[in-house]
Amino acid sequence: MRPDFLxxxxxxxxxxxxxxxxxxxxxxxxxxxxxTKKFEEEFASYLGSGVEAIAVNSATAGLHLxxxxxxxRPGDEVITTTLTFTATAEVIRYLGAHPVLVDIDxxxxxxxxxxxxxxxxxxxRAIMPVHYAGLACDMDQVIAIAEEYGLRIVEDAAHAFPTRxxxxxxxxxxxxxxxFSFYANKTMTTGEGGMxxxxxxxxxxxxxxxxxxxxxxDAFDRFTSRTPAWYYxxxxxxxxxxxxxxxxxxxIHQLRKIDRFLERRRELAYRYSERLATxxxxxxxxxxxxxxxxHSWHLYVVRLGSGVTIGRDRVxxxxxxxxxxxxxxxxxxxxxxxxxxxxxxxxANYPIAEEAYQTMISLPLYTKMSNVDQERVIAALxxxxx
Numbered sequence: 574m575r576p577d578f579l580x581x582x583x584x585x586x587x588x589x590x591x592x593x594x595x596x597x598x599x600x601x602x603x604x605x606x607x608x609t610k611k612f613e614e615e616f617a618s619y620l621g622s623g624v625e626a627i628a629v630n631s632a633t634a635g636l637h638l639x640x641x642x643x644x645x646r647p648g649d650e651v652i653t654t655t656l657t658f659t660a661t662a663e664v665i666r667y668l669g670a671h672p673v674l675v676d677i678d679x680x681x682x683x684x685x686x687x688x689x690x691x692x693x694x695x696x697x698r699a700i701m702p703v704h705y706a707g708l709a710c711d712m713d714q715v716i717a718i719a720e721e722y723g724l725r726i727v728e729d730a731a732h733a734f735p736t737r738x739x740x741x742x743x744x745x746x747x748x749x750x751x752x753f754s755f756y757a758n759k760t761m762t763t764g765e766g767g768m769x770x771x772x773x774x775x776x777x778x779x780x781x782x783x784x785x786x787x788x789x790x791d792a793f794d795r796f797t798s799r800t801p802a803w804y805y806x807x808x809x810x811x812x813x814x815x816x817x818x819x820x821x822x823x824x825i826h827q828l829r830k831i832d833r834f835l836e837r838r839r840e841l842a843y844r845y846s847e848r849l850a851t852x853x854x855x856x857x858x859x860x861x862x863x864x865x866x867x868h869s870w871h872l873y874v875v876r877l878g879s880g881v882t883i884g885r886d887r888v889x890x891x892x893x894x895x896x897x898x899x900x901x902x903x904x905x906x907x908x909x910x911x912x913x914x915x916x917x918x919x920x921a922n923y924p925i926a927e928e929a930y931q932t933m934i935s936l937p938l939y940t941k942m943s944n945v946d947q948e949r950v951i952a953a954l955x956x957x958x959x
Contacts, residue, residue: 577766578897579896579946580898580937580939581898582757585830585940585941586823589826589829590775590827593823594819594822596822597821602718605817605821606818608821609818611821612824613625615825616768616828618918620770620808624772627768627771627780627781627784627792628767628769628815631766631814632660632752633664633706634812634814635752635769636752638769638780638784640667640668640727641780643698643727644698645698646668646669649696650694650697650698651699652673652699652701653673653684653703653729654675654676654677654702655674655675655677655905655923655926656703656930657729661703661729662674662906663770665947670698672916674916675892676688676922676926677929678711678925679920679925679928680858681711681860682874682929683705683709683710683711684712684715685925686710686711686715686718699724699725699749700725701726701728702715702728702729703731703732704730704736704743705730706871706872706874707732707760707868707870708733708812708858708860709738709743709803713739716747717746719748723755723853727748727750727752728743728746728752730743730752731753731754732869734760734831734869735760735831735867737867738865739865750776752767752768752769754767755824760831760835761830761831761834762823762827763816763821765820766824771785781885782808783809783811784812784815785812787810787811788811838866838871841938842868852878853879853958854876854877854878854881855932865929870938872935873935874933874935875933876929876932877932877934881958883957885932885934888958889934891953895949897953900934900935901930901934902933906918
């Protein structure tokens with residue numbers, strides 16, 4: 574990689590995180606322990622609204638635990654969007670259930686709410702909306718549909734911390750479970766990791782048990798008890814999804830910086846929108862700030878306009894030649910061999926996602942990105958598209 578290469582994403586880790594990790598290593602607690610407990614408590618406190626937080630080793634693990642806890646079983650159907658990472662759908666298959674993929678809204682690129690209604694069957698058990706790029710779905714409508722048909726809602730909020738919908742943080746709405754991601758390129762990171770949030774005590778209890786082998790007692794409680802604590806009971810065939818104290822040490826300080834991170838991401842996103850407005854690009858939706866919507870700006874996704882003669886792949890190549898990294902979010906699931914062939918999916922059934930995929934580019938956006946770095950991207954796009 575060239576020394577002047579501008580990456581698509583880069584984590585923003587300071588001395589506070591490094592010292593906290595060193596403290597975890599010195600303490601002897603390197604697996605799930607006091608730092609994880611602290612991280613969970615501070616995360617729940619940040620969201621408020623009576624939620625409880627459960628740290629896990631990935632958002633994928635969190636989605637799996639959530640679906641298992643709400644009772645998804647073999648043969649059930651869960652509705653979600655085609656424009657997402659494969660983890661959203663694969664966790665449904667873990668349980669022997671079937672993902673039902675629908676198209677997206679052409680403006681927000683979030684799940685098409687009306688399409689949800691059209692695919693509900695007697696086997697439908699849940700809806701899994703994905704807050705694409707960090708912009709909340711039309712959750713009032715999703716919740717209304719779920720209530721009308723007696724469905725559960727698990728929010729894939731991997732992109733959406735700290736996103737607000739009509740003034741309320743994602744994770745505090747009237748849904749069953751919400752899952753956030755702390756992967757390396759997300760708005761905050763623990764390297765690998767995620768967080769489940771919910772209010773229902775029964776769901777919380779089930780997910781905590783299943784997070785660590787189906788053992789009836791929390792691992793941290795067993796190892797810190799002042800009374801003999803060797804005895805435990807396995808009450809279900811659980812999983813190994815706990816988050817380590819080393820990772821949680823990162824999360825504690827990343828969480829404390831999240832408002833500053835958000836402000837910087839917003840500055841960069843708004844500058845992109847201002848400086849790219851004259852180019853033949855479809856710029857990302859922002860939501861209604863008047864209504865209290867707040868984009869997390871995990872991604873800044875542009876689409877080539879109808880007047881552009883150069884193809885998307887060529888634009889990516891030209892940016893790469895200029896030392897600028899990009900990505901594409903995502904190759905829709907209906908194009909992926911497993912999902913396409915298993916469920917006989919056709920591109921013709923997803924015209925909006927197809928059109929978006931053919932033209933979309935995710936531009937570099939991260940808190941350590943300087944204004945000079947951003948001007949490189951803007952100047953390159955102007956040169957390529959002029």
